[in-house]
Amino acid sequence: MGKNKRTIIDYIYPPRCPICDDILEEGKNIPCLRCRHHIRYITSPRCMKCGKQIEDEYTEYCYDCLKTKHYYTKGIAVWSYQDCIKQSIYNFKYNNKRENSKFYINEILRIYEKQIRQWKADVIIPIPLHRIRERRRGYNQARLIADGISRQLEIPVNNNILIRTINTRPQKELNDKERIKNLAGAFALTDTFKKSHTSHNIKKAILIDDIYTTGATMDICAKLLRESGFEEIYYICVCTGKGY
Ligand SMILES: [Zn+2]
Ligand SMILES: [Zn+2]
Numbered sequence: 309m310g311k312n313k314r315t316i317i318d319y320i321y322p323p324r325c326p327i328c329d330d331i332l333e334e335g336k337n338i339p340c341l342r343c344r345h346h347i348r349y350i351t352s353p354r355c356m357k358c359g360k361q362i363e364d365e366y367t368e369y370c371y372d373c374l375k376t377k378h379y380y381t382k383g384i385a386v387w388s389y390q391d392c393i394k395q396s397i398y399n400f401k402y403n404n405k406r407e408n409s410k411f412y413i414n415e416i417l418r419i420y421e422k423q424i425r426q427w428k429a430d431v432i433i434p435i436p437l438h439r440i441r442e443r444r445r446g447y448n449q450a451r452l453i454a455d456g457i458s459r460q461l462e463i464p465v466n467n468n469i470l471i472r473t474i475n476t477r478p479q480k481e482l483n484d485k486e487r488i489k490n491l492a493g494a495f496a497l498t499d500t501f502k503k504s505h506t507s508h509n510i511k512k513a514i515l516i517d518d519i520y521t522t523g524a525t526m527d528i529c530a531k532l533l534r535e536s537g538f539e540e541i542y543y544i545c546v547c548t549g550k551g552y
Contacts, residue, residue: 326411327396338411348388349419350548358523359384360548378523379530380515380541384423385548386415389519393547397518401449409449412546413456420544424461427542430510432458432465433533435517435525436495438475453546454516463514469501470529487524495528497536512540520545 322331327343339347350361355370357378362370387393399405400412417424434450442448451467458465474494482490501508515529520543530541 326405326408327392329395329399329405343392346392348390348393350385350388354384357382358520358548359545360520361388372523376523379527379534380523380543383520383526383543383545384416384420385520385545386412386419387547389521389547389549397547401445401518404446406447406449406452409452409456412453413460416453416457416544416546417460421461424457424514424542424544427512427514427540429463429512429514429540429542431469431512432463432514432516433469433529434465434467435515435529436467436470436472438472440475449518450516453518453544457514457516457544468498469513470532471496471498484522484524487522491524491528495532497532501536508537511538513538513542515541515543516545517543518546520548522549 323338324330325332325338325340325343327339327347330340332338332340350359353362353365353367354360355362355373356368357373358370359382360370360372389397396405396408400408432454434448434454436442437445437448437450451465454465457463472494473496476490476494513533515526517525520526526543530543533541
């Protein structure tokens, strides 16, 4: 009897690679060897602002952060949004592969736990989905990641600060200009939070989302939080686009 003995559950729901979704052979760790070989981690040099990988080690910021004023303080991401991880994220959002979040959380913490702790955040805020979309999907993928990080780092999650007031079109269908237009006014602070905001003493927040592309979502949310008295807004994303 080996310690990798399969249970009945493993036959009904065999463990799958969180990236390509293939069934894993008995005793193999996640992800599968092929995916481990192909997946692209963000490594240094990274942009000091948005965390994207940059090519020139003598610059501190990516091209986008040099020309754009961001409202957030700083952010990090684990992978470049390309190749196999794209499919993994797609399954995570649209094919009910909620269990992929475990792998994402593990990797976020394995690489960035020290840095995240140094932020000394008071609260974690997942980027909200519109309630209609969340009901249809059955979950908010950002919230799954937020909950895992919260448990590990003992920073509370608060889902009652930000809401999505407009059910926007999926960002992936749009170009940069359309993204910003699509998002303007799509988020708001909740009435409950606004009422309490003069007295709240939480000043540092971590926003969580699955993908960072232009940063439009992060900036809109960070701006709202700043206007309500937050001083530092960080973010954690699973994936990010490439910097220049
Ligand atoms: Zn795989
Ligand atoms: Zn940047």
